[in-house]
């Protein structure tokens with residue numbers, strides 16, 4: 001192959017790879033303690049792309065992941081307590097989840113997929129409990 005041909009070949013491959021950005025997996029830990037906080041996910045808000053996956057590690061026992069708010073058409077999800085959990089985010093939008101045993105202790109998290117906030121009003125109306133109410137308001141305000 002001539003230099004030009006091999007150059008073009010590399011450019012074609014490169015543009016193919018970059019336009020089909022490869023899905024990533026992000027890890028969030030489920031913890032009993034993080035600094036001064038108790039019963040928390042290691043990241044409360046995360047921004048990812050469509051088809052990325054999150055793996056919640058059961059670092060400390062007694063936690064899970066329960067999706068309580070999501071874009072229309074997204075799959076429901078509730079994981080087993082004290083087990084690692086994973087979910088693939090196939091629809092853009094905001095997702096809200098809680099830890100079932102600690103839902104009143106502020107153990108909630110948000111995932112924003114492909115920077116899409118079109119279901120924000122719907123997420124604002126999702127019922128959360130105890131300490132999670134104030135926290136959710138704060139987190140949504142900061143989005």
Ligand SMILES: [Cu+2]
Nearest residue numbers: 063099102107
């Ligand atoms: Cu928990």
